[in-house]
Amino acid sequence: MQRLLACLWIVCMFVPASAWAQSRTRVWDIPFGTPVTKLPLTEFVDTACGTNGGPPSLPLESFAEFARCPVERASGLREIWFIYDDEWEYIARAQRDPLEIGRYSANTLFRQPVTTSLLIDDDGLVQGFRIVSDPRAPIDVRMEAYILYPILKGLITDAPWLCADLPLDARDRPIQGTTILKATCEMVGEQRFARAEGRHLLKPGQEVGAVPRFLDQAEGDFESTARLEVYSRAAVSGVPCCPAAARR
Numbered sequence: 001m002q003r004l005l006a007c008l009w010i011v012c013m014f015v016p017a018s019a020w021a022q023s024r025t026r027v028w029d030i031p032f033g034t035p036v037t038k039l040p041l042t043e044f045v046d047t048a049c050g051t052n053g054g055p056p057s058l059p060l061e062s063f064a065e066f067a068r069c070p071v072e073r074a075s076g077l078r079e080i081w082f083i084y085d086d087e088w089e090y091i092a093r094a095q096r097d098p099l100e101i102g103r104y105s106a107n108t109l110f111r112q113p114v115t116t117s118l119l120i121d122d123d124g125l126v127q128g129f130r131i132v133s134d135p136r137a138p139i140d141v142r143m144e145a146y147i148l149y150p151i152l153k154g155l156i157t158d159a160p161w162l163c164a165d166l167p168l169d170a171r172d173r174p175i176q177g178t179t180i181l182k183a184t185c186e187m188v189g190e191q192r193f194a195r196a197e198g199r200h201l202l203k204p205g206q207e208v209g210a211v212p213r214f215l216d217q218a219e220g221d222f223e224s225t226a227r228l229e230v231y232s233r234a235a236v237s238g239v240p241c242c243p244a245a246a247r248r
Helices: 002-013 063-068 087-095 098-103 145-154
Strands: 044-049 078-084 112-120 126-133 162-165 181-188 192-201 223-232
Touching: 044 063, 063 078, 063 112, 112 145, 126 145, 145 181, 145 192, 145 223
Parallel strands: none
Antiparallel strands: 044 078, 078 112, 112 126, 126 223, 162 181, 181 192, 192 223
């Protein structure tokens, strides 16, 4: 291990600073209608069928195998999960440099781990994407996932967002005295429809840091999430994912 670290250190000393940059192409940079064959395949890696913003399911060799994934009933599209290339992040971790690790953390947004996916139509064209806070993050990190909610909305500015606070269930409660967040926003632009969701609350039966009352109740049960999904309006015409205004 010491020899490996020494070699990595020598390599890093002679690598230009510009080469340290992680993949700078992000999911929101991909124009809708882009064929899967034109995606940055060295930057978007480890593809798999998606699970509606959750963890990966069936592994794929590449985006070209999109047809192996099921068509979503709501959107009529196929979700392909992937990660951004994280090679330089692991070099930074080998150096044990917290600043460099933070700088080159590939699959985070404002230091929050996120899952990313593209939505592909039957012709192999990109017609949407999702960004969702990662529920597998450590408890102390996941607690702050809701702060991504306004940040994700800020990525899409085609038209004004229309937001609504959702009704609280009878036993919804705030987390440690903070304000409850249970909101959904929608945006209908000329070419794109977007939906953003933010949650920060305790649901019935959840307690942060409490001793579980049942064996299947994990420590740190709470809801702190942020989610953004964006669709091509032309691609979602006639499907239930989107309001009528987005389907005209």
